[in-house]
Amino acid sequence: MAQKEANGSNGEHATRPPPTPSPLRFSKFFQANMRILVTGGAGFIGSHLVDKLMENEKNEVIVADNLFTGSKDNLKKWIGHPRFEFIRHDVTQPLLVEVDQIYHLACPASPIFYKHNPVKTIKTNVIGTLNMLGLAKRVGARILLTSTSEVYGDPLEHPQTEAYWGNVNPIGVRSCYDEGKRVAETLMFDYHRQHGIEIRIARIFNTYGPRMNIDDGRVVSNFIAQAVRGEPLTVQKPGTQTRSFCYVADMVDGLMKLMNGNNTGPINLGNPGEFTMLELAENVKELINPEVTVTMTENTPDDPRQRKPDISKAKEVLGWEPKVVLRDGLVLMEDDFRERLAVPKKTKA
């Protein structure tokens, strides 16, 4: 059953005005660029976001990343650029920089990585978000959190609207991530209400695209790497579980619209096209390598059975909806995987 509309979704519950940015911002002669911090900017979504932000000559971009799952390779075209800076930094430690906006993405996202060191994952979500909120408060910056559709857990409502409070196991092996992100959302709203911080929360649904780690472990990258290598596609049982896959360029566009718009969120960002894992495997097989087989493997605990975003709110308040359909996105990703795996496409005889 739909639960009541998420509180404070438009900032009406802030009890304080936002903290003031640096006095220099109001100086008549100061013509600084917009200074933007991207935590987790060496990762998959983060590096695509950095590319887009760097297109605007009025932006200076600082990436803070501990390189746990990210890589400097993802940022190589910007290293040394005068408007770009990389800081190897773990967000569980305080960070002192002067910025106007913070995109807070730092957190391992693939289940195999976030379950690898669950205590660190919780610390990243809770202490990391606290640190970034503290920074936002000190410098008067607006902060956007990349939350997740996993806050809905194994959802009993379908598709999921932002008003749904979720069905999350608090003590399971995925909880470090799901509950960590839920606490991060709570912290965002508490800082907003208590200190007037300008917040934005995106609830991201499964996003895919070029630059995902080859051994990332997530389903789209697994299937594409397997198809390119000519290995069986590993569908975890029962295979009827569903996900909705969003192409990364659409996601970056949504994140920037959210950051620069007036709504705090939370707002679902995702592609509502819904596929079973067996359907995804069939699509990858047909498009990338019709010779591979599909094999059924064991699943992991608490795997959500279905997931599909209701994006009415994103359409209404951001004027955003995804443009790239799954079959086109898979092909766009294939070229990047072939290049990195050094497996060229077979040319027809």
Ligand SMILES: NC(=O)c1ccc[n+]([C@@H]2O[C@H](COP(=O)([O-])OP(=O)(O)OC[C@H]3O[C@@H](n4cnc5c(N)ncnc54)[C@H](O)[C@@H]3O)[C@@H](O)[C@H]2O)c1
């Ligand atoms: N890709 C998706 O489908 C998806 C879905 C929902 C939410 N998200 C969220 O989007 C964000 C980015 O996800 P992604 O898919 O790009 O994952 P990713 O693993 O490629 O990127 C995460 C980045 O954060 C960095 N990082 C991790 N812990 C850190 C720490 N303690 N300090 C500093 N840096 C740290 C990693 O090194 C990496 O560069 C994450 O917050 C994730 O929860 C992603």
Ligand SMILES: O=C(O)[C@H]1O[C@H](OP(=O)(O)OP(=O)(O)OC[C@H]2O[C@@H](n3ccc(=O)[nH]c3=O)[C@H](O)[C@@H]2O)[C@H](O)[C@@H](O)[C@@H]1O
């Ligand atoms: O979008 C989200 O909110 C979340 O989605 C993913 O979590 P998950 O949906 O579990 O992603 P995958 O690991 O890609 O799994 C998707 C489905 O594919 C299945 N799978 C995975 C891998 C594989 O080789 N085969 C396979 O069938 C899994 O059982 C699962 O049902 C991301 O990894 C999270 O970071 C993100 O927050």
